[in-house]
Amino acid sequence: MKIVKKYILKNFIKPFAGGLIAFLFIMVIAHFFDFLHTFLKYKPPLGILIKYFSLRLPQWLTTITPVAMLIGVLLSLGTMDKNNEITAIKSSGIKLIRVFFPLFVLSLFVSLSTGIINETIVPRTEPAADKLFERIKNNTPRKPQKYRLDIIYMGEGSKIYFIDRFEKETMTGLKLTEYYPGTFLEKKLIIAQKAVYSGNNSWNIMNGSVRTFSKDRAGEVVKYDEFKSLNISLSETPGDFKRPVTEPHKMGLPELSRYIKRMKRSGISTRREEVLYHYKIAFPFASTIILVLGIPIALFKGIHSMTISFFFALIISFIYWGALSVGRSMGINGILPPFIGAWSANIVFFAGGIFMMIKSRII
Numbered sequence: 001m002k003i004v005k006k007y008i009l010k011n012f013i014k015p016f017a018g019g020l021i022a023f024l025f026i027m028v029i030a031h032f033f034d035f036l037h038t039f040l041k042y043k044p045p046l047g048i049l050i051k052y053f054s055l056r057l058p059q060w061l062t063t064i065t066p067v068a069m070l071i072g073v074l075l076s077l078g079t080m081d082k083n084n085e086i087t088a089i090k091s092s093g094i095k096l097i098r099v100f101f102p103l104f105v106l107s108l109f110v111s112l113s114t115g116i117i118n119e120t121i122v123p124r125t126e127p128a129a130d131k132l133f134e135r136i137k138n139n140t141p142r143k144p145q146k147y148r149l150d151i152i153y154m155g156e157g158s159k160i161y162f163i164d165r166f167e168k169e170t171m172t173g174l175k176l177t178e179y180y181p182g183t184f185l186e187k188k189l190i191i192a193q194k195a196v197y198s199g200n201n202s203w204n205i206m207n208g209s210v211r212t213f214s215k216d217r218a219g220e221v222v223k224y225d226e227f228k229s230l231n232i233s234l235s236e237t238p239g240d241f242k243r244p245v246t247e248p249h250k251m252g253l254p255e256l257s258r259y260i261k262r263m264k265r266s267g268i269s270t271r272r273e274e275v276l277y278h279y280k281i282a283f284p285f286a287s288t289i290i291l292v293l294g295i296p297i298a299l300f301k302g303i304h305s306m307t308i309s310f311f312f313a314l315i316i317s318f319i320y321w322g323a324l325s326v327g328r329s330m331g332i333n334g335i336l337p338p339f340i341g342a343w344s345a346n347i348v349f350f351a352g353g354i355f356m357m358i359k360s361r362i363i
Helices: 002-034 036-042 046-082 085-091 101-138 238-242 253-265 271-298 306-332 338-359
Strands: 147-155 159-167 170-179 186-199 202-213 221-233
Touching: 002 036, 002 046, 002 101, 036 101, 046 085, 046 101, 046 271, 046 306, 101 271, 147 238, 159 238, 170 202, 253 271, 271 306, 271 338, 306 338
Parallel strands: none
Antiparallel strands: 147 159, 159 170, 170 186, 186 202, 202 221
16 A cells, blocks of 8 residues: 555656646746846846846745646546556555545645745745846835835724825824724814824824714714814824835735734724635645545546646636636625635535545545
8 A cells, every 4th residue: 555655646746846847937938028128128137137036936836836736636647547557456445545645645735835935935035026126127226215105004093094205203294084993984083284203102293183073973073173283192103104014915814914903993894805814824725625626637538648637737727716716806895705705716626526536436
């Protein structure tokens, strides 16, 4: 039994690694030609180009790994079936699911590795690649800006800041909206030309107005005051506004979780972010899901050549990615709960793979 398992694993590794290298090469070539006009215009040194593509590799690797997994399954098991080796294993009375067990273990290891890469490496390499691309276009490293424009920041206590410009410790064009906790009803609206930090979470806001709204009647102003200068205490300090806010899809799971909690405290809908959170967990399992579906397909007669296997791998992968996108859209639009929306493709394809294994007497 151990010899058979090792043999199957050995046969799988070679086409899997070959598929991984081939698809990475395709991604590099496609990206290179997509931005060929930029590279020809600015003529970056070869070392910069190599570094740029190296920084892009982790993201591409996590994307194409499920396809390479499917290529490995279709070619290795398809060849074994063509050579009647699968028939020989069946005739010996051994359940196929037992000899395929190492493939499931390997796929889980690959899925776990993909998830770790997505959480630890990609959040660092993708921004670095973006910065390097800007450097290529400008020929010199961009100097960090001393100011930030058009800031939207979710603060503590159900507050949202809209700031036209932030420089040093001064906000210009401030609009601060505070909501009643757990609702979308405005509680208070502060508009000011300028706000200057005076230390100890105290801000001096100048030339503006404060509107206080009714909790029972949305939009009804119950109090209105204008001011030349007003000191208010806020949880936020200049350091909070100096840091650019990372886009949710570029956040790791812990950061995204904190971001969702902060949005909820501010009374803002988090459906899109919750779907993204569950999707970030669901997608790395694509390698395992694809393997479960690929094993019974690999044993169908006629799917034994490299060309046909490659074709089937692409078709199945595109269908799977399409199903992931549909599930995400349904979750974001409220048709499905966020968890179900993110996991729906995995659930459907896994169930389909198990059904096909039962029909093929693999299980």
